[in-house]
Amino acid sequence: MIGIQEFNDVAKSQELLKRFEPQHLEKLAGLAREVRFTRDQIIFREGTHPGFFYLIVEGSVVLEIIATGRSVLLQTLHAGDAMGWSSLVDAEEGAHFEARALSPSRALAFDGAQLRAACESDPAFGYRMMKALLSLVTDRLDASRMQLLDMYGAAGAVRA
Amino acid sequence: MMTASGSGLNHSNLADPMRPDLVRIAEVNRETADTCTIITESSDGDPLPAFAPGQFSMLYAYGVGEVPISISGDPGVPNRLVYTIRSVGAVSQALIGTPAGDSIAMRGPFGTSWPVEQAKGQDVLLVAGGIGLAPLRPAIYHIVRNRSEYGRVTILYGARNPKELLFTKQLKGWAALPDTQILTTVDGGGSSWRGHVGVVTKLFGLATLQPERTVVMTCGPEIMMRFVVRELKSRGFAGEQIYLSMERNMKCAVGFCGHCQMGPYFICKDGPVFAYPKMRHWMGGLREL
Numbered sequence: 057m058i059g060i061q062e063f064n065d066v067a068k069s070q071e072l073l074k075r076f077e078p079q080h081l082e083k084l085a086g087l088a089r090e091v092r093f094t095r096d097q098i099i100f101r102e103g104t105h106p107g108f109f110y111l112i113v114e115g116s117v118v119l120e121i122i123a124t125g126r127s128v129l130l131q132t133l134h135a136g137d138a139m140g141w142s143s144l145v146d147a148e149e150g151a152h153f154e155a156r157a158l159s160p161s162r163a164l165a166f167d168g169a170q171l172r173a174a175c176e177s178d179p180a181f182g183y184r185m186m187k188a189l190l191s192l193v194t195d196r197l198d199a200s201r202m203q204l205l206d207m208y209g210a211a212g213a214v215r216a
Numbered sequence: 217m218m219t220a221s222g223s224g225l226n227h228s229n230l231a232d233p234m235r236p237d238l239v240r241i242a243e244v245n246r247e248t249a250d251t252c253t254i255i256t257e258s259s260d261g262d263p264l265p266a267f268a269p270g271q272f273s274m275l276y277a278y279g280v281g282e283v284p285i286s287i288s289g290d291p292g293v294p295n296r297l298v299y300t301i302r303s304v305g306a307v308s309q310a311l312i313g314t315p316a317g318d319s320i321a322m323r324g325p326f327g328t329s330w331p332v333e334q335a336k337g338q339d340v341l342l343v344a345g346g347i348g349l350a351p352l353r354p355a356i357y358h359i360v361r362n363r364s365e366y367g368r369v370t371i372l373y374g375a376r377n378p379k380e381l382l383f384t385k386q387l388k389g390w391a392a393l394p395d396t397q398i399l400t401t402v403d404g405g406g407s408s409w410r411g412h413v414g415v416v417t418k419l420f421g422l423a424t425l426q427p428e429r430t431v432v433m434t435c436g437p438e439i440m441m442r443f444v445v446r447e448l449k450s451r452g453f454a455g456e457q458i459y460l461s462m463e464r465n466m467k468c469a470v471g472f473c474g475h476c477q478m479g480p481y482f483i484c485k486d487g488p489v490f491a492y493p494k495m496r497h498w499m500g501g502l503r504e505l
Contacts, residue, residue, distance in 0.1 A: 129413040134422060199414055202439070202443060203404070203415060
């Protein structure tokens, strides 16, 4: 657990927490613990239960997926980004991707089960949390759609 | 002064804009698997025309055809026109397949230019995608040559994968200049890639930007520029601060044939560089006829 003052300082750089009320930040602060990752440390693997939702404070992390035996990089995340959202909504299936630290990184970790329980017991907090999560997922979906367009490929060029 | 809203060094400066001139290919440099940069020089000793950053030429490969190609070289170096060409069809393939020493035909330069004069005294943000870095490179050369006249310079560049990033050595050199930030990202990378992965708009969060004092120039696939404009607006940039370079299938290059018409504009004559408000109603949702 980290202090509310320290948490509020970190929260200022977190896009996800921009619209949280002070009492909601206080609730989150009570659930947060600081974690550190070394370069190339696997934070969670695809299909395993990440158990934690993370807000990255320092460093960079890559989301990747193993396809036909090799790693395909999908997106890099940085300070201010969140990861491990499946721990909040999909406790059974486990992580959808693998997360690996690209550089020494620091994050705030929230136990998914505790966070889900907090959302259930305080609907106003839960609603705020789910709105933030939906915004995060929408952002990821937009980015994935753009990547799927292969817009830099020859198909997107004026052919001549 | 050459601006995106004015005509700049366009066909009105030329005696006969439909008459091509011979130019000799001095060098062909491979950039990526499908992209080469060709350096052209005068074939008869007459000086080549000057150009403004953002302008394009019509290049003709004998017996194959003519295509518009943006100039990617340094506007401060006279008598040399440089083009970075991606092979996407018969003509572009023929152009990059022409060996050094042979000649091609060239008309131009044509069109409007990046607002490098208006940007003086302000920060500059350049956002490029794929081959879109090539039309922006002359503006970067100009800014670097006159570095003290500009504020902070930020270049955000996205490509399909690490092997398709253009001008990587130059980008590294420019990144070392004071008050200059260059961030690159790729849509997909192998496990050895340690740079950014994701769409170019994700780089905005990593850049140090002051919207109220920044001129934006962007070039890339139209869909990318639409997302870039959306991101810029969400960060407080006004449409008037944003300039983009449009691409259409140009033929005459002087606004006669109508091939490149987009609403009330001919991309060849009124563009290719436009202030965003002019394009606002014509970008996105329009299917090419």
